[in-house]
Amino acid sequence: MPQLSVLDLVPVRSDQATGDALASTLSLARVADQLGYQRYWLAEHHNMPAVAATNPPVLIGLVAGATERIRVGSGGVMLPNHAPLVVAEQFALLEAAFPGRIDLGIGRAPGSDPVTSYALRHGAGGVSDEAVTRFPEYVDNVLAMMEPDGVGLSIQGRTYPLKATPGARGVPMIWLLGSSDYSARLAAEKGMPYVFAHHFSGSGTAEALALYRSTFKPSPELAEPRTFLTVNAVVAETEEEAARLALPQLQAMLALRTGQELSPQRLVEEAEKVELPPAHVEVVEAMAQRWVIGAPDQAKRRIDDLAAAYGVDEVMVHPVAGAYAGTEPGASPAREETLRLLV
Template sequence: MSPASPTLSVLDLVPVRSDQATGDALAASLSLARAADELGYRRYWLAEHHNMPAVAATNPPVLVGLVASATSRILVGSGGVMLPNHAPLVVAEQFALLEAAFPGRIDLGIGRAPGSDPVTSYALRHGAGGVSDEIVSRFPEYVDNVLAMMEPAGVGLSVQGRTYPLRATPQARSVPTIWLLGSSDYSARLAAEKGMPYVFAHHFSGSGTAEALALYREHFRPSPELAEPRTFLTVNAVVAGTEDEAARLALPQLLAMLALRTGQELTPQRLVEEAEKVELSAPHLELVQAMAERWVIGDPARARARIEELAASYGVDEVMVHPVAGAWTGTEPGASPAREETLRLLAA
């Protein structure tokens, strides 16, 4: 890429195809992470989603540990941990241990969304010890708790007139970089208020990105950890040798997003040949085409130019690529060659 090109990173939801078991999907993601590490990508983030047939990224700290162990250089983090699903102390303990094991390589991205359907969300948040709406309303407090407990000095917890020291881990020497993630003005304002780095979910939302980033930059208050706004862009990407091949490889994920947005039954990700047999109504075809226009889909030259255009448009020097290329019938179940090829072609 040209000298003005943005730094590239990777977002992974650990997709599960119709020809894969969960173990196959994990093996494919670990291979993808090793490829990103070798190709010089800056960071590799793993999402949190629950009870979805096509997504195996249910537990970011476990995945972060697996990926960090399988790589040597790349920053590894959560994109993100959905904090209302968990006790703040548990999150702080998990990522303090990861930082201790891989010092200087861990990012903790925190989000507020459920990451699942209402029933699964209830099961998660009831186990976290509270009513869902109450937990969400206390999100800013929970963020403060995580920030404080991860500091090496910890915090003092007052109980019955006595102060008890509370630390995420004993003898910490460093703290992960903690990011606030979101897809609304709320998260942008909160990140600005707390002086935290912030990422808007452009790959999922596709709209409102410019407004959220402008709000974040305008209202940013410097903090001891961050002197000025820090952000990057996330995009869905499929890159192949030709435009036609890239469009075909993008279809399985486009159909998965169509199902999610229109309330259809969710299934494991189709293989390309399976996806091409699906007949779409005119309104659904229009929605798929509109989504595709917001993604980066094409040959290497066109894809790199599009990423540079997006980075310039949103004023960022880093773009996190979510490689969503599908697979052909007969692909090795424990591999995702088209996803790896997307990373290779973009990094060339």
């Protein structure tokens, strides 16, 4: 088996408040920590009824404080939404608080709709074309500002020292994330580790990883290409049980992909009552084929096969199992069981 890690979007079910979803995430992170998972990453999404992962640095602080050894990071911070200095300051502080345990994954997508993206910048233009175009520059700024020596900022002929935090002893491990070949090229050019969003896209992974590996330029931080695979997973004692538990998330992704109204994640019983038109059934079945859904032996073989196919020694599991009616609101037992059954 490859090394296993966890991706968490902090899902919010129809029976949960935000606080319940956060309690579930902290419990899931403790399970991952105890089981020996390598890292635990938290996403950035905004204004989505079924996702509470709006603020990765806050979540990372909560999760790192509730665990002991697992690396905790962002999967990822959507850099066009934020000033580079703010991101550098946040993660420099996290690294100071939890040395050697923090990852900073950086993405270029807005992580939300255009109106919310506009609001994230205090109405100052949202995620403008300029912010996206200057993404490589912003990445360089974050890297430089977090270095212990900081950077020199030239203004009106004078140079001002600028550091993300005083007395830094180290910096987080910084990754570039993407779902197209843009970030693959940029990561290769800068000699940075790279992750393709296989769990979301499901296609183009092999091409993006081949591009990254073939064009990689060694850097002082990284001598060779480094990457891993992300995959949606639901594992239960039987294949039939796993299929039932996967249904709420499959329907949530169907709504996202087909422009339907988004809502908190359904309970399994609620999802089983939904009747989909034939065209949507085909979409759901196609998605399910790309996910890891099954009993433990099936799931482990599937992860082994994916790791071998894409040439990676680490797989980041996004545990998307739903919950049954009557489940304790502050718990996600099926998500925890997915992690347990994979080791």
